[in-house]
Amino acid sequence: MKQINPKLIHGVVATIDRDNIDTDQIIPTEYLKSIKKFGYEDYLFDGWRYLDKGKLGISSKEREKNKKFILNNSPYDNASVLLTRDNFGCGSSREHAVWALRDFGIRAVIASSFGDIFYNNCFKNGVLPIILSKVDVENLFQEFKGSPLDIEIFLEKKLIKSNDREINFEVDNNLLERIIFGLDDVDITLRNKEAISVYEEKRMIEKPWIYKND
Amino acid sequence: MSKTLYDKLWEEHHICRLDSGESLIYIDRHFLHEVTSPQAFEGLEQKNLVPWRLGANIATPDHNVPTTRGNSFNTDSILDEISKIQVVELDKNCNKFGIKQFDIRSSNQGIVHVIGPELGYTIPGMTIVCGDSHTSTHGAFGCLAMGIGTSEVEHVLATQTLKISKLNNMQVIFDGEPKPGVSSKDVVLFMIKKIGTAGGNGHAIEFSGSYIDSISMEARMTICNMAIEAGAKVGLVAPDETTFSYVKEHSFLDKDMLVEAIHYWKTLKSDKDAVYSKQIRIDVSDIKPQITWGTSPEMVIDFDETIPSAKKLSENSKNIELAKEYMGVEDNQKLSDLKFDKVFIGSCTNSRIEDLREAANVIEGKKVSNDIIEAIVVPGSGTVKSEAESEGLDKIFIEAGFVWRDPGCSMCLGMNPDQLKPYERCASTSNRNFEGRQGNLGRTHLMSPAMAAHIAINGKVGDFS
Numbered sequence: 188m189k190q191i192n193p194k195l196i197h198g199v200v201a202t203i204d205r206d207n208i209d210t211d212q213i214i215p216t217e218y219l220k221s222i223k224k225f226g227y228e229d230y231l232f233d234g235w236r237y238l239d240k241g242k243l244g245i246s247s248k249e250r251e252k253n254k255k256f257i258l259n260n261s262p263y264d265n266a267s268v269l270l271t272r273d274n275f276g277c278g279s280s281r282e283h284a285v286w287a288l289r290d291f292g293i294r295a296v297i298a299s300s301f302g303d304i305f306y307n308n309c310f311k312n313g314v315l316p317i318i319l320s321k322v323d324v325e326n327l328f329q330e331f332k333g334s335p336l337d338i339e340i341f342l343e344k345k346l347i348k349s350n351d352r353e354i355n356f357e358v359d360n361n362l363l364e365r366i367i368f369g370l371d372d373v374d375i376t377l378r379n380k381e382a383i384s385v386y387e388e389k390r391m392i393e394k395p396w397i398y399k400n401d
Numbered sequence: 402m403s404k405t406l407y408d409k410l411w412e413e414h415h416i417c418r419l420d421s422g423e424s425l426i427y428i429d430r431h432f433l434h435e436v437t438s439p440q441a442f443e444g445l446e447q448k449n450l451v452p453w454r455l456g457a458n459i460a461t462p463d464h465n466v467p468t469t470r471g472n473s474f475n476t477d478s479i480l481d482e483i484s485k486i487q488v489v490e491l492d493k494n495c496n497k498f499g500i501k502q503f504d505i506r507s508s509n510q511g512i513v514h515v516i517g518p519e520l521g522y523t524i525p526g527m528t529i530v531c532g533d534s535h536t537s538t539h540g541a542f543g544c545l546a547m548g549i550g551t552s553e554v555e556h557v558l559a560t561q562t563l564k565i566s567k568l569n570n571m572q573v574i575f576d577g578e579p580k581p582g583v584s585s586k587d588v589v590l591f592m593i594k595k596i597g598t599a600g601g602n603g604h605a606i607e608f609s610g611s612y613i614d615s616i617s618m619e620a621r622m623t624i625c626n627m628a629i630e631a632g633a634k635v636g637l638v639a640p641d642e643t644t645f646s647y648v649k650e651h652s653f654l655d656k657d658m659l660v661e662a663i664h665y666w667k668t669l670k671s672d673k674d675a676v677y678s679k680q681i682r683i684d685v686s687d688i689k690p691q692i693t694w695g696t697s698p699e700m701v702i703d704f705d706e707t708i709p710s711a712k713k714l715s716e717n718s719k720n721i722e723l724a725k726e727y728m729g730v731e732d733n734q735k736l737s738d739l740k741f742d743k744v745f746i747g748s749c750t751n752s753r754i755e756d757l758r759e760a761a762n763v764i765e766g767k768k769v770s771n772d773i774i775e776a777i778v779v780p781g782s783g784t785v786k787s788e789a790e791s792e793g794l795d796k797i798f799i800e801a802g803f804v805w806r807d808p809g810c811s812m813c814l815g816m817n818p819d820q821l822k823p824y825e826r827c828a829s830t831s832n833r834n835f836e837g838r839q840g841n842l843g844r845t846h847l848m849s850p851a852m853a854a855h856i857a858i859n860g861k862v863g864d865f866s
Binding site for chain 1: 416419421422423427436437439443444448450453454455456457465483484486490521522534550551552555559561564565566568599629632633658659661662699719720723816833835837
């Protein structure tokens with residue numbers, strides 16, 4: 188297995204030139220029937236990636252591939268970064284969408300905006316969503332047109348390097364740390380156990396109707 | 402300083418601010434279903450934890466349950482072995498941890514966003530979460546309600562909190578009186594056309610205005626339900642007398658407690674001079690029945706309009722062309738020229754009693770068109786189903802040639818056997834017309850229950866007012 192540097196994402200960029208790519212496109216409902224947290228790589232962009240209808244448990248090798256779809260062609264089948272347009276990940280809250288990207292090997296998605304719930308889910312699973320201006324996104328699209336290119340994303344510096352171009356991006360420091368260190372939210376929150384209990388006890392007295400059917 | 406309803410709900414549930422700059426927000430109610438919970442329960446077990454507050458959690462299987470169950474059905478009767486695993490897993494997890502579940506045999510089972518309010522688990526002023534984006538529905542009661550991912554489902558089970566940052570405030574004011582035949586579904590689709598599917602990103606949308614004041618809780622739920630289709634994970638309506646009388650009828654609070662609660666709920670409204678970062682006003686009297694033509698809820702037009710050209714929409718023409726190709730429609734084609742194959746009346750958007758009445762009203766005494774392969778009605782819950790049956794609505798549907806099903810999400814997302822075949826065109830009262838949403842290569846047109854009923858009878862779009 189490839190050694191992963193948590194502070195640097197370096198790899199091939201795959202581009203999908205579309206707005207509003209919803210989580211049903213990222214992974215269709217059929218594959219949400221799994222009760223596992225891993226193993227979704229073969230179902231990423233299923234409707235666009237394959238010409239036949241799939242089923243949970245049928246591997247990518249057994250499917251009829253759509254050769255026109257970028258992730259079916261080398262070197263994009265090894266892409267680490269996805270470049271797309273507006274409102275990526277809109278629609279359903281399914282975390283499976285992020286799991287599918289992660290399992291495929293995508294470590295960062297660059298877009299001009301993201302669906303709120305998807306954006307949030309990314310940080311829980313080590314996938315970095317990067318918001319750039321529409322102009323920067325367009326420039327990157329132009330750059331990658333026809334020629335597969337590597338990109339470097341320096342997480343701590345919040346910096347993208349491609350060819351000679353350097354683009355800075357904004358992301359909340361704490362969210363970024365969660366990606367770099369893979370922190371678990373439950374453990375961190377339980378450090379505030381006492382504050383939660385104090386709040387809850389007070390609420391039970393002041394707003395008893397909330398607890399009426401507990 | 403003046404506050405919005407969202408500000409007030411946020412502050413009410415604010416436990417503490419974290420070093421990260423985020424806040425810990427207390428969660429009053431947590432709904433669970435079979436699809437987004439198994440991995441969360443697994444995580445809980447791996448950490449050797451139990452639910453923080455058992456009574457906050459209510460579960461029901463809805464996403465992949467068959468809707469042809471009849472009376473003697475149990476989990477063993479599910480033919481799709483993979484779907485069965487999830488339903489069985491929910492049973493196991495609820496039993497193991499002691500979570501209240503309306504299971505597949507329960508007469509109260511149903512779509513989680515339908516059963517919450519009708520069984521009294523959704524009451525004003527709550528924070529409500531569920532691993533489902535349509536949790537925004539519960540905002541109709543003045544609840545801070547939103548969809549979360551599976552990691553957060555685990556987090557809420559374990560800590561009774563969410564670790565989040567505050568959203569921005571947006572207000573949509575609906576004034577005026579709607580034309581006959583125009584429902585809340587048309588109103589919310591019209592709004593999505595105006596602001597786009599990313600128009601509410603990063604915002605909590607509060608719906609207000611004389612139109613909102615005048616409509617039922619069911620209609621408000623339809624509007625809040627589709628806030629997420631405008632990009633807003635939170636939709637809100639301030640509780641009022643309409644809300645209180647619904648809650649009186651559905652909740653299990655005794656009289657004294659209700660009086661005390663209502664006294665507080667009356668404070669749950671935005672201050673007069675509250676400031677919103679975005680504000681729009683829509684006159685609903687201008688709205689005609691709306692129907693989507695494309696593969697995003699913002700690709701929507703009046704029922705008597707023609708399919709717009711990319712030039713007319715002045716948008717990324719590639720998206721428009723891809724949508725037209727997928728949907729099998731052409732520039733300047735009339736919606737009434739499209740031939741429909743299936744009709745679906747149901748989903749967390751439009752499967753409540755009022756929706757079924759609206760559809761039944763259009764079809765009463767008529768027959769489903771020979772052009773329609775299948776027309777199904779899927780009530781949102783066992784409660785809705787039996788209420789509809791007591792009103793005789795099931796007979797109206799069945800006599801017209803509809804199939805009367807058991808409750809579940811059904812063809813809204815096709816996780817169960819209710820799916821479109823490739824290229825089938827469906828008149829659907831659901832919320833998403835995404836590619837493949839109702840079945841691989843299926844073509845979905847979103848609309849109101851009345852329009853879907855009209856299409857069932859006539860095989861095509863038309864004027865039913």
